[in-house]
Amino acid sequence: MTDLSYVRTEMLSERDPPLSTTGVIGWIRENLFNGLSNSVLTLASLAFIYWVLSHFIPWFWSPTWNGTSLGQCREMIGAAGKESGACWGVINERWPQMLFGFYPVEERWRPILAFVLMFVALIPVLFNMISRRWNWFLLALVLFVTTLFVASGWLAVVAQVLLVVAMIWIGRLILVTKVSDRADEIKAGARRLPNPLMFSAAFVFIMPWLLWGGTVWAPIATAFGFVVGWGAFRVLAPVAGSLVAMILGVVAAVVWWLFLVGPVAAGLHGLLPVGLEPVQSRNFGGLLLSVTIGVVAISVSLPLGIVLALGRQSDLMLVKWMSVGFIEFIRGVPLITLLFVASFLLNVFMPPGTNFDIILRVIIMATLFSAAYIAEVVRGGLAALPKGQYEAADALGLDYWKAQRLIIMPQALKISIPGIVSVFIGLFKDTTLVSIIGLLDPIGLSNSIRADVAWNGIVWELYGFIAFLFFIITFLMSRYSMYLERRLRTDHR
Amino acid sequence: MSTFELERDVDRSHMQVSDRVAIEIRNMNKWYGQFHVLRDIDLTVYEGERIVICGPSGSGKSTLIRCINRLEEHQAGGIVVDGIELSSDLKNVDKVRSEVGMVFQHFNLFPHLTVLDNLTLAPIWVRKTPRKEAEEIAMHYLEKVKIPEQALKYPGQLSGGQQQRVAIARSLCMKPRIMLFDEPTSALDPEMIKEVLDTMISLAEEGMTMLVVTHEMGFAEQVANRVIFMDAGQIVEQNAPSEFFNNPQSDRTKLFLSQIL
Ligand SMILES: Nc1ncnc2c1ncn2[C@@H]1O[C@H](COP(=O)(O)OP(=O)(O)O)[C@@H](O)[C@H]1O
Ligand SMILES: [Mg+2]
Numbered sequence: 001m002t003d004l005s006y007v008r009t010e011m012l013s014e015r016d017p018p019l020s021t022t023g024v025i026g027w028i029r030e031n032l033f034n035g036l037s038n039s040v041l042t043l044a045s046l047a048f049i050y051w052v053l054s055h056f057i058p059w060f061w062s063p064t065w066n067g068t069s070l071g072q073c074r075e076m077i078g079a080a081g082k083e084s085g086a087c088w089g090v091i092n093e094r095w096p097q098m099l100f101g102f103y104p105v106e107e108r109w110r111p112i113l114a115f116v117l118m119f120v121a122l123i124p125v126l127f128n129m130i131s132r133r134w135n136w137f138l139l140a141l142v143l144f145v146t147t148l149f150v151a152s153g154w155l156a157v158v159a160q161v162l163l164v165v166a167m168i169w170i171g172r173l174i175l176v177t178k179v180s181d182r183a184d185e186i187k188a189g190a191r192r193l194p195n196p197l198m199f200s201a202a203f204v205f206i207m208p209w210l211l212w213g214g215t216v217w218a219p220i221a222t223a224f225g226f227v228v229g230w231g232a233f234r235v236l237a238p239v240a241g242s243l244v245a246m247i248l249g250v251v252a253a254v255v256w257w258l259f260l261v262g263p264v265a266a267g268l269h270g271l272l273p274v275g276l277e278p279v280q281s282r283n284f285g286g287l288l289l290s291v292t293i294g295v296v297a298i299s300v301s302l303p304l305g306i307v308l309a310l311g312r313q314s315d316l317m318l319v320k321w322m323s324v325g326f327i328e329f330i331r332g333v334p335l336i337t338l339l340f341v342a343s344f345l346l347n348v349f350m351p352p353g354t355n356f357d358i359i360l361r362v363i364i365m366a367t368l369f370s371a372a373y374i375a376e377v378v379r380g381g382l383a384a385l386p387k388g389q390y391e392a393a394d395a396l397g398l399d400y401w402k403a404q405r406l407i408i409m410p411q412a413l414k415i416s417i418p419g420i421v422s423v424f425i426g427l428f429k430d431t432t433l434v435s436i437i438g439l440l441d442p443i444g445l446s447n448s449i450r451a452d453v454a455w456n457g458i459v460w461e462l463y464g465f466i467a468f469l470f471f472i473i474t475f476l477m478s479r480y481s482m483y484l485e486r487r488l489r490t491d492h493r
Numbered sequence: 494m495s496t497f498e499l500e501r502d503v504d505r506s507h508m509q510v511s512d513r514v515a516i517e518i519r520n521m522n523k524w525y526g527q528f529h530v531l532r533d534i535d536l537t538v539y540e541g542e543r544i545v546i547c548g549p550s551g552s553g554k555s556t557l558i559r560c561i562n563r564l565e566e567h568q569a570g571g572i573v574v575d576g577i578e579l580s581s582d583l584k585n586v587d588k589v590r591s592e593v594g595m596v597f598q599h600f601n602l603f604p605h606l607t608v609l610d611n612l613t614l615a616p617i618w619v620r621k622t623p624r625k626e627a628e629e630i631a632m633h634y635l636e637k638v639k640i641p642e643q644a645l646k647y648p649g650q651l652s653g654g655q656q657q658r659v660a661i662a663r664s665l666c667m668k669p670r671i672m673l674f675d676e677p678t679s680a681l682d683p684e685m686i687k688e689v690l691d692t693m694i695s696l697a698e699e700g701m702t703m704l705v706v707t708h709e710m711g712f713a714e715q716v717a718n719r720v721i722f723m724d725a726g727q728i729v730e731q732n733a734p735s736e737f738f739n740n741p742q743s744d745r746t747k748l749f750l751s752q753i754l
Binding site for chain 1: 562564583587588590591593594595597599601602603604605614615618619647649663664667
């Protein structure tokens with residue numbers, strides 16, 4: 001029997017890992033050429049990539065940017081001594097149309113402004129890394145640049161002076177205090193600029209006004225509907241109880257929106273006519289149309305989906321079965337069917353004479369469609385939460401809504417981020433289906449462009465360009481979801 | 494079971510049982526479907542009592558204390574907590590829950606909030622305490638459970654024992670009159686059991702009314718004024734700790750004690 005006892009007398013110090021496993025060479029050896037089969041696969045993949053690029057790059061690199069028809073493109077390609085190549089002239093000539101459709105040229109600053117303002121409005125919602133000052137500064141800057149381009153006369157000068165003063169004032173605030181000092185000041189109760197989310201809320205009403213135009217009183221009167229509903233709730237709550245008051249408040253707001261917004265806005269417009277040139281929905285097209293449908297449907301379907309997910313888990317049988325019925329019905333029907341309903345059938349059910357905007361109808365259908373999917377994704381997140389979280393919230397005395405808002409939803413939504421973003425990306429890509437009911441989204445436009453004799457026969461360039469536009473947007477969405485997941489990771493597993 | 498030895502003497506000067514009733518359970522019964530979990534439970538808890546509940550797994554200990562803050566509903570009999578009858582009236586339930594603190598076996602901290610936010614959440618949203626004051630209260634209790642330096646960390650960054658102490662502090666921030674503990678140390682390593690029990694002892698020393706489901710018999714002997722033994726959904730025996738451990742009456746109790754000691 002040998003002696004098994006052992007005592008270490010000297011502790012080992014830390015050493016670097018062997019060189020062959022680190023650095024570029026180490027990485028390549030480790031990941032690309034570890035073993036025979038992997039080396040073969042690596043070489044085969046390299047050959048395939050080479051083959052694809054050797055065809056694509058000469059096609060892509062084609063001197064046809066100034067071509068005015070497919071025939072002329074072919075001459076230019078021939079003159080350059082090549083056999084084939086892309087005809088980029090079509091993109092050069094038609095890209096404004098691909099972006100804006102038939103939106104009047106002199107009004108195109110409005111969708112651009114709406115798009116830029118959308119980012120200003122989204123920053124405080126999507127990111128928490130920018131200070132209030134920077135957000136307001138950005139808003140003033142955007143508005144100032146806009147006035148330079150589109151406004152003239154003494155009113156514009158007054159606005160520009162005011163905006164410059166605001167920018168200097170906020171800019172000085174940004175420069176004089178350091179971020180860390182500012183955090184201490186805020187803790188000590190320093191006065192802050194108003195929350196930029198105020199602008200985000202206002203933007204909900206500004207965006208349709210910028211896009212469709214008309215009197216400025218329409219969005220103001222629409223926004224006032226919330227005041228009406230809230231006021232009705234506050235007045236009735238002490239008398240009728242909070243649930244009844246809530247229902248009546250909603251009814252009051254809906255009555256206001258359906259019957260009173262029109263006359264009130266018209267009356268105010270008579271007194272003080274301020275407004276933008278109206279633009280008809282049929283002039284919307286291209287990426288503008290896709291983004292409009294996508295943005296509105298995305299931002300409405302998330303809260304709607306959350307409500308449906310909660311409804312599906314509710315103890316109230318009626319609420320539960322209505323949610324289940326809605327979700328299962330919508331998921332059982334293809335989006336294209338809903339779009340056909342929106343386009344042809346809905347008007348049959350409307351009282352004669354009502355003109356229910358086609359884009360609005362499509363947005364409603366897209367919203368309902370993705371809300372059903374969001375509801376199921378969120379339900380998955382809810383199911384993944386341990387029961388202990390509900391119990392802890394209950395044991396602390398939080399009521400249902402507070403527990404949902406403060407404990408359950410923040411965690412369930414965090415779990416659901418990848419699924420939610422997938423639904424949104426899918427929804428955005430599905431906006432191209434509206435070409436089937438005759439709306440001129442990029443796909444619809446590409447068909448009408450090809451109907452032009454000059455461009456008849458062009459396929460890859462147009463679809464490639466559309467794919468490129470969509471790729472940028474969906475790629476940004478997926479990157480954002482990864483950023484958000486990283487930011488919210490607090491479990492340190 | 495682990496044999497917990499207290500290093501210091503327990504200060505009994507504030508451990509007084511008053512004759513005011515904190516919890517009154519009368520002839521209470523509960524079923525899970527057809528399964529009769531709790532049978533004819535009668536229990537009166539006076540203010541300042543420290544009651545340890547023990548018994549074999551599945552005997553209904555958790556269910557009993559979860560009925561007290563209505564995480565579970567009972568189907569027959571009555572439970573009155575601090576003068577409030579527990580019924581399906583949600584207002585009463587919320588009132589009782591904000592008076593009764595509960596500590597769980599698996600801590601159930603909110604992983605998406607910092608320790609400080611875990612502690613201030615209920616005072617701010619249920620008690621409407623201003624944030625600043627709530628934070629002061631929170632820091633006070635964090636110091637009491639001896640981890641003020643962890644205030645800005647997330648629960649996932651703490652050890653099990655630290656998490657459980659945070660969970661105790663979270664309950665205390667609501668200034669409860671009664672504390673319920675459901676096997677607070679069962680998920681912990683031996684080193685950490687001690688720090689959690691220490692915290693619970695100082696709580697007892699301040700005169701808190703406590704119901705503790707635990708198998709830490711050392712804790713029961715030193716701190717409890719009454720030990721309850723449950724089996725098959727019934728209270729089988731209850732007595733002062735010295736009597737309970739040295740002179741158990743029922744055969745079931747004797748069997749149980751012989752298995753765990
Ligand atoms: N939600 C439930 N549904 C059905 N049976 C349950 C449920 N919770 C607990 N039980 C059963 O009730 C009995 C008592 O459980 P519990 O109170 O957790 O016991 P203890 O805490 O004493 O170990 C066990 O037999 C358990 O299986
Ligand atoms: Mg248990």
